[in-house]
Amino acid sequence: MYLYSRASFMSKSLTVDNSTIKFQIWDTAGQERYRSLLPMYYRNAAAAIVVYDITNEGSFTVLQDWIAELHRLGPSNIVLAIAGNKCDLEDKREIPAEQGQTYASEVNAIFGETSALTARNVEEMFIEITRKLPPDCLTSLPAGASLLRQTDTPRAKGGCCGGGGGDKGPS
Numbered sequence: 001m002y003l004y005s006r007a008s009f010m011s012k013s014l015t016v017d018n019s020t021i022k023f024q025i026w027d028t029a030g031q032e033r034y035r036s037l038l039p040m041y042y043r044n045a046a047a048a049i050v051v052y053d054i055t056n057e058g059s060f061t062v063l064q065d066w067i068a069e070l071h072r073l074g075p076s077n078i079v080l081a082i083a084g085n086k087c088d089l090e091d092k093r094e095i096p097a098e099q100g101q102t103y104a105s106e107v108n109a110i111f112g113e114t115s116a117l118t119a120r121n122v123e124e125m126f127i128e129i130t131r132k133l134p135p136d137c138l139t140s141l142p143a144g145a146s147l148l149r150q151t152d153t154p155r156a157k158g159g160c161c162g163g164g165g166g167d168k169g170p171s
Helices: 032-042 057-073 087-092 097-106 122-132 135-139
Strands: 008-016 019-027 047-053 079-085 110-114 147-151
Touching: 008 122, 019 122, 032 057, 047 057, 047 122, 057 079, 057 097, 079 097, 079 122, 097 110, 110 122
Parallel strands: 019 147, 047 079, 047 147, 079 110
Antiparallel strands: 008 019
Protein backbone atom coordinates (compact mmCIF):
# COMPACT_ATOMS: atom_id res chain seq x y z
CA MET A 1 0.00 0.00 0.00
CA TYR A 2 1.34 3.46 -0.82
CA LEU A 3 0.07 7.01 -0.72
CA TYR A 4 -0.37 9.08 -3.84
CA SER A 5 2.45 11.46 -4.56
CA ARG A 6 1.43 12.68 -8.01
CA ALA A 7 -1.55 13.43 -10.17
CA SER A 8 -2.83 10.48 -12.15
CA PHE A 9 -4.71 10.23 -15.41
CA MET A 10 -7.27 7.66 -16.43
CA SER A 11 -10.00 7.45 -19.00
CA LYS A 12 -13.44 5.95 -18.81
CA SER A 13 -15.95 5.40 -21.59
CA LEU A 14 -19.62 5.33 -20.79
CA THR A 15 -22.67 4.86 -23.01
CA VAL A 16 -25.75 6.74 -21.84
CA ASP A 17 -28.91 7.29 -23.88
CA ASN A 18 -27.22 5.98 -27.07
CA SER A 19 -24.26 8.36 -26.73
CA THR A 20 -20.80 7.15 -25.83
CA ILE A 21 -18.82 9.61 -23.77
CA LYS A 22 -15.12 9.28 -23.10
CA PHE A 23 -14.12 10.89 -19.82
CA GLN A 24 -10.51 11.97 -19.44
CA ILE A 25 -10.01 12.02 -15.69
CA TRP A 26 -7.24 13.87 -13.89
CA ASP A 27 -6.99 12.84 -10.26
CA THR A 28 -4.86 15.14 -8.10
CA ALA A 29 -5.79 13.46 -4.80
CA GLY A 30 -6.37 16.94 -3.38
CA GLN A 31 -2.73 17.52 -2.73
CA GLU A 32 -1.91 21.14 -2.01
CA ARG A 33 1.12 21.08 -4.30
CA TYR A 34 -1.20 20.75 -7.32
CA ARG A 35 -3.27 23.84 -6.47
CA SER A 36 -1.23 26.08 -8.77
CA LEU A 37 -1.54 23.55 -11.62
CA LEU A 38 -5.29 23.02 -11.32
CA PRO A 39 -6.32 25.77 -13.75
CA MET A 40 -4.43 23.84 -16.43
CA TYR A 41 -6.46 20.72 -15.62
CA TYR A 42 -9.89 22.33 -15.52
CA ARG A 43 -9.54 25.12 -18.06
CA ASN A 44 -11.44 23.05 -20.67
CA ALA A 45 -13.13 20.66 -18.25
CA ALA A 46 -16.73 19.81 -19.00
CA ALA A 47 -17.26 18.43 -15.50
CA ALA A 48 -15.56 18.12 -12.14
CA ILE A 49 -16.08 15.67 -9.29
CA VAL A 50 -14.88 17.00 -5.96
CA VAL A 51 -14.60 14.27 -3.36
CA TYR A 52 -14.64 14.40 0.42
CA ASP A 53 -14.25 11.63 2.96
CA ILE A 54 -17.43 11.05 4.99
CA THR A 55 -15.26 9.78 7.86
CA ASN A 56 -13.18 12.98 8.04
CA GLU A 57 -14.95 16.21 8.95
CA GLY A 58 -11.95 18.32 7.91
CA SER A 59 -12.17 16.98 4.38
CA PHE A 60 -15.59 18.59 3.98
CA THR A 61 -14.12 22.00 4.83
CA VAL A 62 -11.34 21.47 2.30
CA LEU A 63 -13.95 20.44 -0.30
CA GLN A 64 -15.62 23.84 0.09
CA ASP A 65 -12.29 25.55 -0.66
CA TRP A 66 -11.85 23.49 -3.84
CA ILE A 67 -15.41 24.29 -4.96
CA ALA A 68 -14.76 28.02 -4.44
CA GLU A 69 -11.59 27.67 -6.52
CA LEU A 70 -13.49 25.93 -9.33
CA HIS A 71 -16.16 28.64 -9.31
CA ARG A 72 -13.53 31.36 -9.39
CA LEU A 73 -11.21 29.92 -12.05
CA GLY A 74 -13.09 27.15 -13.87
CA PRO A 75 -15.45 27.32 -16.83
CA SER A 76 -18.77 28.96 -15.99
CA ASN A 77 -20.73 26.05 -17.49
CA ILE A 78 -18.80 23.23 -15.76
CA VAL A 79 -20.99 20.39 -14.48
CA LEU A 80 -20.07 20.02 -10.84
CA ALA A 81 -20.50 16.86 -8.78
CA ILE A 82 -19.74 16.28 -5.12
CA ALA A 83 -19.02 12.77 -3.91
CA GLY A 84 -19.05 11.84 -0.25
CA ASN A 85 -16.67 8.91 -0.43
CA LYS A 86 -16.21 5.90 1.86
CA CYS A 87 -19.93 5.23 2.28
CA ASP A 88 -18.87 1.65 2.98
CA LEU A 89 -17.60 2.93 6.37
CA GLU A 90 -20.96 4.01 7.76
CA ASP A 91 -19.92 3.19 11.33
CA LYS A 92 -17.11 5.78 11.08
CA ARG A 93 -19.22 8.52 9.50
CA GLU A 94 -18.56 12.10 10.67
CA ILE A 95 -20.50 13.99 7.97
CA PRO A 96 -24.22 13.30 7.59
CA ALA A 97 -25.41 12.72 4.03
CA GLU A 98 -27.90 15.58 4.51
CA GLN A 99 -25.00 18.01 5.07
CA GLY A 100 -23.40 17.00 1.78
CA GLN A 101 -26.73 17.18 -0.06
CA THR A 102 -27.54 20.61 1.36
CA TYR A 103 -24.16 22.02 0.36
CA ALA A 104 -24.41 20.47 -3.12
CA SER A 105 -27.80 22.14 -3.58
CA GLU A 106 -26.32 25.49 -2.50
CA VAL A 107 -23.58 25.28 -5.16
CA ASN A 108 -25.80 23.69 -7.85
CA ALA A 109 -23.90 20.39 -7.85
CA ILE A 110 -24.84 16.77 -8.32
CA PHE A 111 -24.48 14.90 -5.04
CA GLY A 112 -23.94 11.28 -4.21
CA GLU A 113 -22.23 9.11 -1.67
CA THR A 114 -19.80 6.64 -3.12
CA SER A 115 -17.33 3.97 -2.21
CA ALA A 116 -14.23 3.81 -4.35
CA LEU A 117 -13.38 0.58 -2.54
CA THR A 118 -16.58 -1.24 -3.54
CA ALA A 119 -17.48 0.96 -6.57
CA ARG A 120 -20.86 1.69 -4.96
CA ASN A 121 -22.60 4.57 -6.79
CA VAL A 122 -19.51 5.44 -8.86
CA GLU A 123 -21.06 4.47 -12.20
CA GLU A 124 -24.29 6.23 -11.23
CA MET A 125 -22.39 9.46 -10.59
CA PHE A 126 -20.81 9.33 -14.05
CA ILE A 127 -24.20 8.62 -15.62
CA GLU A 128 -25.76 11.60 -13.87
CA ILE A 129 -22.88 13.84 -14.94
CA THR A 130 -23.29 12.65 -18.53
CA ARG A 131 -26.99 13.47 -18.46
CA LYS A 132 -26.28 16.98 -17.15
CA LEU A 133 -23.77 17.82 -19.89
CA PRO A 134 -25.27 20.15 -22.49
CA PRO A 135 -26.14 18.33 -25.76
CA ASP A 136 -23.64 20.38 -27.74
CA CYS A 137 -20.96 19.37 -25.27
CA LEU A 138 -21.56 15.71 -26.04
CA THR A 139 -20.78 16.19 -29.70
CA SER A 140 -18.28 19.04 -29.63
CA LEU A 141 -16.05 18.84 -26.58
CA PRO A 142 -12.97 21.00 -27.11
CA ALA A 143 -9.71 19.19 -27.77
CA GLY A 144 -8.30 18.16 -24.43
CA ALA A 145 -11.64 18.54 -22.62
CA SER A 146 -11.62 16.47 -19.50
CA LEU A 147 -13.20 15.61 -16.22
CA LEU A 148 -11.34 16.69 -13.13
CA ARG A 149 -11.69 14.42 -10.14
CA GLN A 150 -10.41 16.32 -7.16
CA THR A 151 -10.05 14.44 -3.91
CA ASP A 152 -8.84 15.88 -0.70
CA THR A 153 -7.02 13.02 0.98
CA PRO A 154 -4.11 10.80 -0.04
CA ARG A 155 -5.28 7.42 -1.19
CA ALA A 156 -4.05 3.88 -1.39
CA LYS A 157 -3.72 2.25 -4.80
CA GLY A 158 -6.73 0.21 -5.92
CA GLY A 159 -9.70 0.34 -8.29
CA CYS A 160 -12.28 3.10 -8.27
CA CYS A 161 -13.78 3.83 -11.65
CA GLY A 162 -14.63 0.42 -13.01
CA GLY A 163 -12.06 0.44 -15.79
CA GLY A 164 -9.63 2.69 -17.58
CA GLY A 165 -5.94 3.01 -17.03
CA GLY A 166 -3.67 4.86 -14.71
CA ASP A 167 -3.24 4.86 -10.98
CA LYS A 168 -6.47 5.03 -9.10
CA GLY A 169 -7.73 3.96 -5.76
CA PRO A 170 -10.17 4.43 -2.96
CA SER A 171 -10.30 7.73 -1.17
